[in-house]
Amino acid sequence: MIELAALPTAIVEGSSDRFPVGRIFCVGRNYEAHAQEMGGNPHRDPPFFFTKFPQALVPGGGAIPYPPKSTNYHYEGELVIAIGKAGAAVSIEEAPSLVWGYAVGLDMTRRDLQTASRDKGYPWDTSKNFAFSAPLAAIRPVAKGHVVKGAIELTVNGETKQRGDIAEMIWNPNEIISQLSAFEKLYPGDLIFTGTPAGVGAVTVGDVLRVTIEGLQPLDVTIANPA
Ligand code: MN
Numbered sequence: 001m002i003e004l005a006a007l008p009t010a011i012v013e014g015s016s017d018r019f020p021v022g023r024i025f026c027v028g029r030n031y032e033a034h035a036q037e038m039g040g041n042p043h044r045d046p047p048f049f050f051t052k053f054p055q056a057l058v059p060g061g062g063a064i065p066y067p068p069k070s071t072n073y074h075y076e077g078e079l080v081i082a083i084g085k086a087g088a089a090v091s092i093e094e095a096p097s098l099v100w101g102y103a104v105g106l107d108m109t110r111r112d113l114q115t116a117s118r119d120k121g122y123p124w125d126t127s128k129n130f131a132f133s134a135p136l137a138a139i140r141p142v143a144k145g146h147v148v149k150g151a152i153e154l155t156v157n158g159e160t161k162q163r164g165d166i167a168e169m170i171w172n173p174n175e176i177i178s179q180l181s182a183f184e185k186l187y188p189g190d191l192i193f194t195g196t197p198a199g200v201g202a203v204t205v206g207d208v209l210r211v212t213i214e215g216l217q218p219l220d221v222t223i224a225n226p227a
């Protein structure tokens with residue numbers, strides 16, 4: 001069984017170096033079709049953010065336990081931005097200079113708890129921020145280029161469930177960095193999960209998930225028995 005990482009670090013593509021992880025920020029509803037399937041209005045409402053604790057990170061993916069207190073455990077395949085330079089209230093033009101690299105991630109979600117919280121106006125912590133809820137593949141350093149477009153796809157047991165393009169984001173990575181940094185100064189080690197395309201759905205024990213984004217290392221996760 002995997003243990004929680006005490007000092008979480010992410011894997012770096014093509015290197016034995018590790019990327020020390022600070023905070024994990026996530027964007028809600030950032031692809032139009034997914035915003036619609038969640039009942040929202042995606043038309044350039046300002047992005048909204050939530051967080052996960054860094055110990056939710058599962059570097060490199062692998063087996064993650066089905067979480068307690070849920071019977072509707074969902075995948076959300078996402079592009080993740082790794083921040084390498086501090087910056088507050090940065091402009092869209094300055095935003096690329098803060099990026100250390102990009103990776104494929106999963107924003108695992110207890111959808112039943114999220115729906116209940118939303119209906120009551122409660123926070124999302126129990127539905128989004130819990131152990132093993134943030135699997136992350138190797139980070140590709142920005143020297144190999146920024147990610148502005150490219151296919152993003154998620155399969156469960158080989159069957160395609162989510163398919164979209166990074167270019168379809170309502171708010172692109174530079175806009176996200178600019179908007180988020182207006183609320184909170186960003187620091188090296190911060191990760192930003194940038195939202196998921198349409199097609200979210202439930203998994204059960206034994207399911208095998210693969211998330212791919214063109215040009216990045218794929219992320220493979222298997223849903224294991226409850227811890
Ligand atoms: Mn998400």
